[in-house]
Amino acid sequence: xxxxxxxxxxxxxxTPSGKTITEEWRFKRETYDRLLNDxxxxxxxxxxxxxxxxxxxxEKKSEGQLANTWLDFLASNQEATREIKSLFGNSTIFSxxxxxxLIKFCMDLATKTDSIxxxxxxxxxxxxxxxxxxxAEDGGHRKFIMVQLPEPCDENSEAFKAGYKNICEIGKExxxxxxxxxxxxxxxxxxxxxxxxxxxxxxxxxxxxxxYHPEEVTQLMLGETVSNIKEDRTDLxxxxxxxxxxxxxxxxxxxxxxxxxxxxxxxxxGALAACFDKAVPRAVVEYIANLxxxxxxxxxxxxxxxxxxxxxxxxxxxxxxxxxxxxx
Numbered sequence: 001x002x003x004x005x006x007x008x009x010x011x012x013x014x015t016p017s018g019k020t021i022t023e024e025w026r027f028k029r030e031t032y033d034r035l036l037n038d039x040x041x042x043x044x045x046x047x048x049x050x051x052x053x054x055x056x057x058x059e060k061k062s063e064g065q066l067a068n069t070w071l072d073f074l075a076s077n078q079e080a081t082r083e084i085k086s087l088f089g090n091s092t093i094f095s096x097x098x099x100x101x102l103i104k105f106c107m108d109l110a111t112k113t114d115s116i117x118x119x120x121x122x123x124x125x126x127x128x129x130x131x132x133x134x135x136a137e138d139g140g141h142r143k144f145i146m147v148q149l150p151e152p153c154d155e156n157s158e159a160f161k162a163g164y165k166n167i168c169e170i171g172k173e174x175x176x177x178x179x180x181x182x183x184x185x186x187x188x189x190x191x192x193x194x195x196x197x198x199x200x201x202x203x204x205x206x207x208x209x210x211x212y213h214p215e216e217v218t219q220l221m222l223g224e225t226v227s228n229i230k231e232d233r234t235d236l237x238x239x240x241x242x243x244x245x246x247x248x249x250x251x252x253x254x255x256x257x258x259x260x261x262x263x264x265x266x267x268x269x270g271a272l273a274a275c276f277d278k279a280v281p282r283a284v285v286e287y288i289a290n291l292x293x294x295x296x297x298x299x300x301x302x303x304x305x306x307x308x309x310x311x312x313x314x315x316x317x318x319x320x321x322x323x324x325x326x327x328x
Contacts, residue, residue, distance in 0.1 A: 010188065016047030023137065023189045044108045050137050084124065087177045093159045094124035094170055103130035113140035122146035125171035128197070129178040136182050136190050143251070144197075146171060172199060198251065206233045206241050207328075228300065229328065235276045238328065239265050242297050248272055259287045270294060278302055285312050289319035296320075300327040 011029050012022040025032065032051075035041050041051040080099040085092060103126055111117060113135075119127040131144040150166040153159040164170045179195025208228050229238065243250050252268035262277040262284045273293035275284055280302040288296050296316065303309045309327070316323050 013051060015043050015049070015051070017043075019048055021050055021138070023186065045112075049108060080126070083129075084174075087174060087181065088162070091158050091162060093162060093164065094167075094174075095157075097124045098126040100126060100130045100133055103127050104134050107131070107134055107142070111142060113138060113142065116143045116145065118145045118147070120147045122148035122171050123167065125174045125178075128171070128175045132175075132179050132182055132193070132195055136186055136193050139189075141194070146175075150201075168199075200240070200250070203237075206230055206237055235263060235265065235274075238276050238297075238299075239267070239274055242274060242295075242326070242328065243267065243272065246272065246295060248295075259284050264288060266291065266293070272297065274298070275302070279304075282311070282315070285315050286319065289316050289323065292320040293323055296323050296325045298325075298327050302327075 009028045010022070010024045011032075012020050013025075013032065014020055027035070032041075035053070036051075040054050042054045043049055043051050077097075077099065079101070080097040081092065083100055084094055084097050107115075107117060107130060117127060117131050119125075122128070125146050125148075128144045128146050131142045134140060135142055148168050148171055150168045152166050153164055153170075159170055164173070175195075175197055179193075183190045183193060183195065206229055208230055239254075240250055242248075243252075248267065248271055252271060254268075255266050257264045257266065259275075260281050260283040262275050262280060264284060264287060265272075265274045265276075267273070270291055270293040272295040273288045273291050274297040275288065276297075276299050277284075278299065278301060280298055285298075298312070303312065313325065316325050
């Protein structure tokens with residue numbers, strides 16, 4: 001029985017597994033009790049899931065319908081279009097969305113409350129929407145990974161006219177709006193609902209190609225290779241490349257702090273600390289060492305001399321000897 005804000009009632013129900021679910025239901029309590037007594041409710045996920053209305057096969061046959069038409073009870077493509085319009089101000093931003101209820105139904109069958117859901121053809125990110133909605137309904141902590149090529153929007157489309165240059169931009173905005181809407185519509189049960197997400201794109205290495213034959217090297221090229229990092233790369237580009245290189249999960253918490261004019265990044269409260277400023281003073285090195293992180297990363301060019309690099313090693317040896325220090 002999907003949650004609704006129109007004429008519903010808030011109360012608790014007990015699943016066959018003994019789990020208590022409290023939220024705003026479509027039917028009043030007396031209606032729920034009658035449906036339960038009449039064997040009209042089914043509890044997914046081995047009796048642990050949210051109750052759903054049950055229709056018997058004999059009833060389908062009496063209506064002259066085929067036995068395998070269970071999909072008739074799921075949301076249609078028309079419903080999916082209405083969902084998109086409700087999020088984007090009555091505008092058809094995406095022409096072929098999937099209905100949220102259909103994806104939720106699939107996840108009811110195939111996931112646990114802590115599963116990771118992967119969609120390799122994300123489109124408008126209906127799957128992400130469905131994950132957040134299902135988590136809101138059953139208190140789950142599912143995570144989603146959406147993969148989508150940045151296919152450009154047609155210049156004559158509503159999406160392009162609204163400022164969305166490619167499909168990825170539509171998906172990102174849909175996740176933002178859907179998460180906010182879910183929390184607004186279910187304030188009693190979504191205080192701790194996680195609707196945050198991070199966006200990554202595949203790119204080339206952060207490092208310059210410095211492999212040349214001796215006869216190919218010019219004086220100008222020597223000047224350009226003082227730093228081996230490409231000039232257009234940001235701190236976050238470097239940080240997440242280091243996380244991947246070290247096998248650290250890229251969904252961990254991440255904070256940034258200003259120390260002596262430099263930015264210090266701290267991942268998962270010490271799983272990795274980094275400073276990618278081009279000139280790192282001793283105060284910053286000592287600050288990071290005092291955090292006693294498992295790993296610490298700096299730019300190779302942040303230290304002008306070998307003596308400064310040796311000094312960094314000595315600081316960590318004294319303050320945090322177990323930290324693995326790396327320069328890139």
